[in-house]
Amino acid sequence: MKQIPDHSPDRFERRWLAESIRLLEAGRGPLADADAVRASRRAGGEFEDRVLVRALVLGEREGLLDALRDWRGFERLGLLIVALLALLSGFGMALGVLGDGTRPVNVVWALGGLLGLHLFGLLIWLIGMSLGGRDAGGLLGKGWQWLARRLARSASSILLGRARTDFLASAGLNRWALAAVTHLVWLLALLGAFVGMVLLFMLRGYQFTWETTILSGDFFAGLVAGLGWLPGMLGLEVPDVQTVQASGVGIVASEDARRAWAQWLLGCVLVYGVVPRGLLWAGCQTWFRRKRAALTLDLGLPGYLVLSDRLMPASERIGVTDPDHSASARGSSRQTHLPGVGAPTIVGIELRPERAWPPAIASGVIDGGRVDDRLQRKDALARLAAMPPARLLLACDARLSPDRGSLGLIGEMSACAADCRIWLVDGAAPDNARLGHWMEGLAGLGFEPGQIISGEEQALKWLAHGDE
């Protein structure tokens, strides 16, 4: 694996990358991942860790890792643009609401203009969040995502964007991300408005008034005092009842009254606009960050399950722990035969118990019996050695595997006869794959193919009369 330059992806970004790879493979079919799988197995760990390592290696190769770094840039750029727009439009809002000072400012209208939209948006957001919904996070956040998507034009970036949205949404986190951006944008807009107001109040002279047709002056006094209570706690000035009453009647030229109105407006924007948006932004951001760090891949998805056996094999080879030293091939030990003159003999080697014994042998042929266990072997060998037969027929079960033990016994017995043939019982069965192995094993003992018989009749005939 190459060294990953600067700023390697954090845990969330690696999961995001894994999700992107999963989507990519869902669309394009599995990627060639032999090296990635190897790297992931080498790294070890839980299944998720291994998936992440594989995704990292593949992501690097497919250019997704670079796209992910670009994506970070796009997000920042998008956020910057939105933030600038927000600051400017906040400033513009202050300008629009306060005007150029040629006309007195209607305080109630001004406050409504400054806070109304924000409070309305907040209400919508709250309703949206409480109703749930995959993307309910505020329109501004969506606008930002949309902008980031506009900036990211390459196929990889689009894939990453989709993977991210889906991944976050799968845990209900997308709305928190969107909400955080929405609140941030509003925070900046309101800050812009606040700064704009401070500047305008510093450099322009405004008159303040309020108007009504049917409401009483007391109502406005109460409203102003009520709204001003919280800013008042922070030490900002609030117009007193006389000032409020006077402002309703005509233009109040008193400097104190104007400062009080200005401070009241600033206080309201600060306390009912900037502060709540700021708190909400911080809250959403923290919540989102915390939840995002704890977000894990859904390893039950087929895209991951398909990998599980390869990344986490059910077994691991240990290797050879006791190697083979018998380089010496099992040499073909050609036996020297005893010059037997005794009566022809038949011996059954390791035959099935259900097989009738002896077969229909001619008179004059000796039944050497079945040979299976140690004693039988000893007896049979002793008898053969005592009176070596002229012809010896060894009946073997062709359906068994010819092993070293059986072949050794055959070798020893055949050495005790002048002429020895092997009768492979059931060797004629067409599907018997072991016949070939018998032939090989017997050839190793020095038997010619002609000395191996598979038909019963033929075998017994040879035993009775020899080769005619």
Next chain:
Amino acid sequence: MAMSDKMPSAVRIALVGHTNTGKTSLMRTLTRDGRFGEVSSRPSTTRHVEGARLIADNEALVELYDTPGMEDPVALLEQIDALVDAARQSGESLDGPASIARFLELPEAEGRFEQEAKVLRQMLASDAGLFVVDARDPVLAKHRDELALLGRCARPLLPILNFVRDPEANEPAWRDALARLGLHAVIRFDTVAPERDGERVLYGKLATLLDAYRPAFEKLIASREREALARRGAGVHLIAEMLIDVAACRLRVEADASELASAIEGVNQRVRSREQACVDALLSLYRFGRDDVETGLLPLIEGRWEDDLFNPETLRTMGVKLGGGAAAGAAAGLGLDLMVGGLSLGVATAIGALAGGGWQTLRHYGDRLRGKLAGHQELTVDDAILRLLALRALDLLSALEARGHAAMTPFKQAAEASADWREGLLPPSIASARAHPEWSGLFGTMALEPEREAVVGALATELGKLGAAGA
């Protein structure tokens, strides 16, 4: 690897038995590793001891050791008996393991009896042995002597009857012979086609034999069962993906004969390679190789002329798209309007609505409408082919589920699975895929929408039920 340091006390099991009984095959099946060791129909294939760890949840729980086949137990037992007698004459009494240990020091242990010595040495180094039996063999003296030799190692021994499915199997004779030797716990386990719960029974019996390791075996059982379920889920999902891909495919064709023929040819090819991709994915899911299955050719597709431009599903999705997408988009536009101070109320909203997906749907539908008026036709894949694809894939899935990694003969995919693939109702997910050409990955890239994923999921659930009922 770090695993061995973490779990030094993995239980060690030796796979022992006569030659050619399927020890290496059993090893392959239990490790799910089709390339472990060497398997051949000839005797004395394995000449060394080779191990593998069984891993569950990142933990090595069991170590299995494949050993050479025993070939000359009669002579070996005779020799060891002679050793014991000789020792007795010099006043020393050797118990089982001591007599084996004494034999292992002899030069014969490196020479004539090298293979058997490896088996006995590994047996002494293990916690238990699995005695693999070819149940087609008669019970012979050599097998009894093998059991006697292994018995002298004083380790729990669990006989495994292999080839039990074979008509020639002598299961009762083996059970009887083993019982006479005091081996009452016997397991049937066909390494090529193990029974569904074969591994569970095997590990369960081992847990009884080796009580100290019971937790490890139980963990292994649980993990293997979880994995099997997950694999099945993923398999069904892969099949559903393929079916949706094929069902959603829709090709606009000029009504001219030569173009028609080439279009059908193109679809045929795509469908076939899509099936092959699904087969490959299933094989890889179950850790088998391409040569483990013989794919039968799909019958040719005749194609289906479909006039479903106005079918309810098409219209419904149109409505949903326009409704949902446009509403979201319009809301985004509204937000923009509000941001720029209400300057452009209306303009941005409209743009937003189109960006929200309404536009694409509209254009798509418009295209199809225009094509229809211009006398074009739309080609889709027959229902019958879809059914066949589904049946073949499900067939393969159940074959893979039941297949041991020791199997050597490839699974044959049916060309025409069964008579009933032409009839029967297709699941509703297929019908909804028909209305979404953009969901098909058959020609290029598909749109991976959440709605598509939901339909694939629903189809997978349906197929899962089908397969389970069939099994």
